[in-house]
Amino acid sequence: MAALIEDYALIGDMQTAALIARDGSVDWFCLPRFDSPAVFAGLLGTEEHGFWRLAPAGLADGAGAATRRRYRGDSLVLESEWDTPEGTVRLIDFMPPRGAGRGRPDAAPCLVRMVEGVSGRVRMSSALRMRFSYGRIVPWVQREHGPGGRDRLVAVAGPDALWLDADVDTYGSDLTTHAAFSVGAGERVTLTLSWQPSHGDAPPRPNAAQLLADTENFWSRWTGQCSYSGPWREAVVRSLITLKALTYAPTGGIVAAPTTSLPEEIGGVRNWDYRYAWLRDAAMTLTALLRTGYHEEARRWREWLLRAVAGDAQNLQIMYGVAGERELPEAELPWLPGYEKSGPVRIGNGAANQLQLDVYGEVVDALWLGQTSGLSRDDSTHILQMKLMNHLESNWREPDEGIWEVRGPRRDFVHSKVMAWVAADRTVRRLSRLPLEGPVQRWRALRDEIHRDVCAHGYDPERNTFTQYYGSRELDASLLLIPQMGFLPPSDPRVVGTIEAVQRELCDDGFVRRYPVPDGGSDTLGGDGLRGGEGVFLACSFWLAHDLALIGRGAEARRLFERLLALRTDLGLLAEEWDTRRGRLVGNFPQAFSHVPLIDTALRLS
Numbered sequence: 001m002a003a004l005i006e007d008y009a010l011i012g013d014m015q016t017a018a019l020i021a022r023d024g025s026v027d028w029f030c031l032p033r034f035d036s037p038a039v040f041a042g043l044l045g046t047e048e049h050g051f052w053r054l055a056p057a058g059l060a061d062g063a064g065a066a067t068r069r070r071y072r073g074d075s076l077v078l079e080s081e082w083d084t085p086e087g088t089v090r091l092i093d094f095m096p097p098r099g100a101g102r103g104r105p106d107a108a109p110c111l112v113r114m115v116e117g118v119s120g121r122v123r124m125s126s127a128l129r130m131r132f133s134y135g136r137i138v139p140w141v142q143r144e145h146g147p148g149g150r151d152r153l154v155a156v157a158g159p160d161a162l163w164l165d166a167d168v169d170t171y172g173s174d175l176t177t178h179a180a181f182s183v184g185a186g187e188r189v190t191l192t193l194s195w196q197p198s199h200g201d202a203p204p205r206p207n208a209a210q211l212l213a214d215t216e217n218f219w220s221r222w223t224g225q226c227s228y229s230g231p232w233r234e235a236v237v238r239s240l241i242t243l244k245a246l247t248y249a250p251t252g253g254i255v256a257a258p259t260t261s262l263p264e265e266i267g268g269v270r271n272w273d274y275r276y277a278w279l280r281d282a283a284m285t286l287t288a289l290l291r292t293g294y295h296e297e298a299r300r301w302r303e304w305l306l307r308a309v310a311g312d313a314q315n316l317q318i319m320y321g322v323a324g325e326r327e328l329p330e331a332e333l334p335w336l337p338g339y340e341k342s343g344p345v346r347i348g349n350g351a352a353n354q355l356q357l358d359v360y361g362e363v364v365d366a367l368w369l370g371q372t373s374g375l376s377r378d379d380s381t382h383i384l385q386m387k388l389m390n391h392l393e394s395n396w397r398e399p400d401e402g403i404w405e406v407r408g409p410r411r412d413f414v415h416s417k418v419m420a421w422v423a424a425d426r427t428v429r430r431l432s433r434l435p436l437e438g439p440v441q442r443w444r445a446l447r448d449e450i451h452r453d454v455c456a457h458g459y460d461p462e463r464n465t466f467t468q469y470y471g472s473r474e475l476d477a478s479l480l481l482i483p484q485m486g487f488l489p490p491s492d493p494r495v496v497g498t499i500e501a502v503q504r505e506l507c508d509d510g511f512v513r514r515y516p517v518p519d520g521g522s523d524t525l526g527g528d529g530l531r532g533g534e535g536v537f538l539a540c541s542f543w544l545a546h547d548l549a550l551i552g553r554g555a556e557a558r559r560l561f562e563r564l565l566a567l568r569t570d571l572g573l574l575a576e577e578w579d580t581r582r583g584r585l586v587g588n589f590p591q592a593f594s595h596v597p598l599i600d601t602a603l604r605l606s
């Protein structure tokens with residue numbers, strides 16, 4: 001059975017990622033890209049769907065969890081240690097970056113597992129069960145004899161080949177590759193798994209010690225660029241590392257999370273594939289990176305955006321594949337039972353074809369921040385921005401699926417209109433600086449018209465709150481972004497009224513739900529077109545802390561922020577949601593959309 005979501009560690013090479021449980025089991029690993037089929041899908045099924053466990057042998061059932069674990073400094077190199085009756089042993093897990101610009105863009109993706117003896121002599125056991133195509137295909141495994149008895153195993157299934165290099169003997173049984181060995185103090189045993197297309201040549205044998213040094217150097221150079229030195233720095237830097245890990249290095253695209261179908265409710269149906277580049281999530285990520293000194297990522301994402309949108313700027317999609325792919329058909333994988341039986345497991349994402357008008361605002365806002373943060377001026381970006389604005393001018397009155405990607409009827413979501421205002425506002429500001437580049441009067445008129453429309457139709461004067469959509473009485477946590485986006489000042493009574501209404505109606509244990517949903521476990525259809533409930537939404541809870549600070553309730557804001565920080569795992573990671581009843585993280589993991597507002601709120605509070 002898979003571990004608790006909070007028990008997983010993330011390692012990655014900025015093209016894909018792996019999740020490793022406390023007991024040393026890699027239960028999720030897609031190769032060669034984030035959105036490729038998984039070779040270890042035990043996370044969403046059983047051990048039959050693939051895993052690689054490396055841990056001390058002979059520990060009693062249930063006693064397999066590492067005694068302690070941490071990332072080595074500000075890096076994605078994971079260190080797990082077990083104190084056993086035989087002695088202490090350390091396992092170092094990492095993936096060396098192979099991205100463009102670091103000399104080895106085509107290097108084979110590689111998972112390195114190094115076992116180091118700390119004291120005594122500890123018997124170790126490795127069980128490697130490769131199941132390609134999300135746990136469905138047992139590969140054909142062969143031994144290749146190498147010089148000096150250094151054999152390699154190669155596992156082939158269709159287009160994929162995985163090469164296992166081990167310092168110790170391996171043997172096969174139960175369609176699984178095993179190794180049993182021991183390490184004494186000061187000894188090191190390494191096992192590596194490298195992916196290659198099956199038609200390609202054998203990848204070189206990894207030099208693990210060199211790769212470890214390169215990987216640690218990479219992360220220390222990268223985190224060394226961080227300009228943030230305020231309070232909660234450790235949490236901010238870990239969030240930045242996580243966001244960087246979710247960036248697809250060859251193109252600059254950013255995935256929302258490295259997983260699919262971790263449920264928003266244990267046992268529920270709200271299970272989605274997040275291994276794609278949402279414009280909304282990526283734009284927000286960019287603003288967090290820009291504010292903490294990371295300009296190169298912003299420049300590369302801007303180029304990614306231009307390429308992804310190129311050719312069809314009128315039909316902007318709300319998400320793309322990491323290389324800009326448009327077709328992301330949603331399908332179910334019936335052979336996977338789902339995380340703790342939360343089915344269906346889905347790949348692809350039908351939300352790609354939705355209309356979500358807010359993305360225009362998020363994208364133009366990120367471009368604006370880039371412009372004001374010193375990113376070089378770029379004509380193509382300006383042309384794109386004008387095309388987006390032309391489209392928005394004719395379409396902002398349309399009902400849409402909104403920020404939460406509802407699968408119910410389209411509505412005039414207030415947040416979508418507010419973000420349309422943001423797009424017009426940032427365009428006015430840009431053209432006020434560069435008057436020759438466009439018709440500032442036209443965009444000013446549009447901006448003011450949207451503002452009047454939202455205030456007339458999206459605000460309920462009786463209850464003194466903005467509402468979820470025009471004509472509704474319901475609330476929506478995305479309204480918390482109104483003051484953060486500058487639509488109205490924090491001191492405006494309508495803003496304060498909305499924040500207080502969200503606190504009254506959407507809070508659960510002080511954390512914020514996105515909007516009202518049926519009770520957990522219920523079979524009732526919610527307003528979002530889905531059955532069942534979900535946890536409190538961490539991004540929205542950070543937004544509340546941010547707003548409280550904006551309206552001068554700093555102590556309350558800090559208390560909420562600290563409570564949210566306490567929900568992070570021991571390794572500083574956050575999923576999308578929190579189940580207040582079970583006290584567990586739920587939803588895809590780790591989730592950029594949770595780490596971004598963590599950074600924004602820390603910046604605001606500091």
Ligand SMILES: OC[C@H]1O[C@H](O[C@H]2O[C@H](CO)[C@@H](O)[C@H](O)[C@H]2O)[C@H](O)[C@@H](O)[C@@H]1O
Pocket residue numbers: 256270272273274278280281349350351403404405406407593
């Ligand atoms: O709950 C319905 C929708 O949930 C997902 O969307 C959520 O995640 C996105 C990525 O982080 C985020 O941009 C969006 O605002 C969230 O609501 C899912 O991907 C959708 O397909 C689904 O309809």
